[in-house]
Amino acid sequence: MSVKHQAVLFETVADLLENGFSMQAALRFVVDIHGHDFQVLTPVLQQLAAGESLASALQAYIAVDLYYQLLIAEQHGALTATLIQAGHLMRTRTTQQQQIRRLLQYPILLLVVLFSTVGVVRTMIMPNFAAINPTPATGLTSWQWLLIGVGGVIGSCLLVGAAYLSRLPIRRRYARLARLPLIGPLVKAYCGYYLTMNAGMLLAGGLGLRGICEVSTHFKSQSLLQQQGAWIEHGLLAGQSLPDLIAADRLLPDELILLIGKANPAEQLSQELLYFANVQYQKLVRQLNRLISWIQPTMFLIIAGVILVTYMNILLPMYHSMGEILK
Known part of the structure; x- marks a missing residue:
């Protein structure tokens, strides 16, 4: 759905x-x-x-x-x-998707107008100047080759990175994404909310830490809960403490160390985890809204770059041709 x-x-x-x-x-x-x-x-x-x-x-x-x-x-x-x-989470996602589409409408319209103008200049105006003042054909300039090279490298890196991430188990995929500068905080906030919420519900149902790990092993292997439970259980069997495991895990917020370190009864700890999960959810929403607010300025910067490249690629040669005609 x-x-x-x-x-x-x-x-x-x-x-x-x-x-x-x-x-x-x-x-x-x-x-x-x-x-x-x-x-x-x-x-x-x-x-x-x-x-x-x-x-x-x-x-x-x-x-x-x-x-x-x-x-x-x-x-x-x-x-x-x-x-x-x-x-609430799905409603927030729907609202944010609508907000993103609304923010992108005007920049995309500007890009369409800009590329249409470039097409008109190239197909209808530049040939007229070339007929009046023919110049020998030249290859691409150094800055054009530089732009093509940079674009090719960035595109190749994105494709290779996406293919690499798609092959990873979901927990390792999230751990890799959590290191990235823009989407990393979003991934950490979502995993903190999701894992803490489920841990709180399992504790409220009377399960201890070992019981939670045991329950998670019965989930499907491609699920985050199963892989997270297996990772924690493996660490505990290897002699590591739970606070050390939390501190070493990029997907779990460090605040959990304080909550677990207080050694409160399971019922109180479950309530604290559920409340903390709501805090993580609100943090996730704020981070998403902050990222969305940067979409339109970023698009306008891209448009400014396209205009600059268009000026250098089309208008400068056209001005040169006009100067030759006036001579």
Whole structure:
């Protein structure tokens, strides 16, 4: 399902559950009321009627990380709160996608006008000057070769980097992305929110650290929770302490060391982790909004660069031709 439809689904179901609806009745309401786009959830209703859990019924329609978050929430009695949080996250993503499209509309329009102008100058004006004042053909200038070379190197690096990251397990992929200057803080904030939220729910369900690691081993191997649990369990078996593991992990916020170091009872620690997960979520939203605010200035800088290159590539030779004509 699209992010927008997931936001509507989770928010509506959470609201109906809080008002006394059963899960099946809440899903039926969503399918009946929200139109054709939600008819794809009809098989979900059939699976719920057959006794399947919500997470299992929605598995084919949502991302694997969200699936395990719902699964853990169902098993440990925090489904409504998790649906509310998931709905807020999806709603935020939808709002930010709309904001990005809105910010890009004007710069993209300027780029279209600019490249159209360049095309008109090259195809209709420059040939006239060349016919009046023919000059011997020359190759590309040094700065043009430099631009082509820099663009080729950057493009090749991006392609190689994307291919390399796509082959990595998800936990190592996130760890690599967390080192990057722009998206690294976003990756760390998201992983801090996601892992802390699920750890808090598992603790609230009565599991200890060993139990959490044991539960995570039963998840699919491509999920972040399974790989994170396996990494922590391997470190503990190797004799490392949990604070040392947190300090060495790029995906976990350092504040967790303070929370775990207080040695509070499991119930209090779970509440603190859940609250801290909400703090990480708010941090993620702020960082995303800050990054979005840089989109339009960056686009205008790109446009300024294109204008400068266009001036050097087209207008300067045209002025030279005009000077030769005036002589």
